[in-house]
Amino acid sequence: MRITVFGATGNVGGRTVAEALSRGHEVTAVVRDPARSGGLPPAVTVRTGDARDADAVAALSAGQDLVISATRPASGSEDQLAAATRGLLSGLARTGVRLLLVGGAGSLTVPGGTGTVIDDPALVPPSVRPIALACGEQLALCRAETVVDWAYLSPSALLEPGQRTGAYRLGADELLVDDRGVSQISMEDLAVALLDEAESPRHHRTRFTVGY
Numbered sequence: 001m002r003i004t005v006f007g008a009t010g011n012v013g014g015r016t017v018a019e020a021l022s023r024g025h026e027v028t029a030v031v032r033d034p035a036r037s038g039g040l041p042p043a044v045t046v047r048t049g050d051a052r053d054a055d056a057v058a059a060l061s062a063g064q065d066l067v068i069s070a071t072r073p074a075s076g077s078e079d080q081l082a083a084a085t086r087g088l089l090s091g092l093a094r095t096g097v098r099l100l101l102v103g104g105a106g107s108l109t110v111p112g113g114t115g116t117v118i119d120d121p122a123l124v125p126p127s128v129r130p131i132a133l134a135c136g137e138q139l140a141l142c143r144a145e146t147v148v149d150w151a152y153l154s155p156s157a158l159l160e161p162g163q164r165t166g167a168y169r170l171g172a173d174e175l176l177v178d179d180r181g182v183s184q185i186s187m188e189d190l191a192v193a194l195l196d197e198a199e200s201p202r203h204h205r206t207r208f209t210v211g212y
């Protein structure tokens, strides 16, 4: 597949690029600042663009099979996530290319309870509440979208660098917890789930979640 990745220099995006390359896909990595592209694998095609720019998104997605976005604004600029989501959706509405978005866990419901993850300070401490709120808006923008074929992947509560085990479970709108009651997924296994969804699409205009 020809896959364009926004956020390719990030923690999740970098692992997504690596997973896609390992499966033989042609990867275009979008960076905002070419000076930061040095760590990308030589096999990727590097292009410059900003997800907030719908014209750039249309140009960068033309002729591609899929766009994956794992962008995250800097702390204090969380409002940029909505702008990036609007740019992606608007640009892809013109090219008809499918979008897989990596979002947040905050909007998932807590198993056995009535609330959402973002309202549980044990799962979302105050320091990450702004990005969790922004991810909620990001999901709402997707849910209002009726042209683009999008899918929104909410990670588990803990999303950290770790091992690529290749094993994971999928869910819908409820937080997944493992047999020890912990909600977690490594960034490597989240990338596996993303690429599995890329190759065999099962989710269309809906959110899904991944965990152990």
Ligand SMILES: NC(=O)c1ccc[n+]([C@@H]2O[C@H](COP(=O)([O-])OP(=O)(O)OC[C@H]3O[C@@H](n4cnc5c(N)ncnc54)[C@H](OP(=O)(O)O)[C@@H]3O)[C@@H](O)[C@H]2O)c1
Pocket: 006, 007, 008, 009, 010, 011, 012, 013, 031, 032, 033, 036, 049, 050, 051, 052, 070, 071, 072, 073, 074, 080, 084, 102, 103, 104, 105, 106, 131, 135, 155, 156, 157, 158, 159
């Ligand atoms: N448990 C959870 O729910 C959880 C935990 C962690 C992360 N996440 C989510 O996972 C996603 C990725 O997070 P991460 O930790 O991998 O982020 P990260 O390491 O901070 O990387 C963010 C990437 O996004 C790029 N970016 C930001 N704004 C952009 C824009 N407007 N256009 C193009 N690229 C842009 C950055 O590029 P520059 O170098 O140009 O800034 C960078 O490559 C986010 O949606 C985050 O909320 C969820």
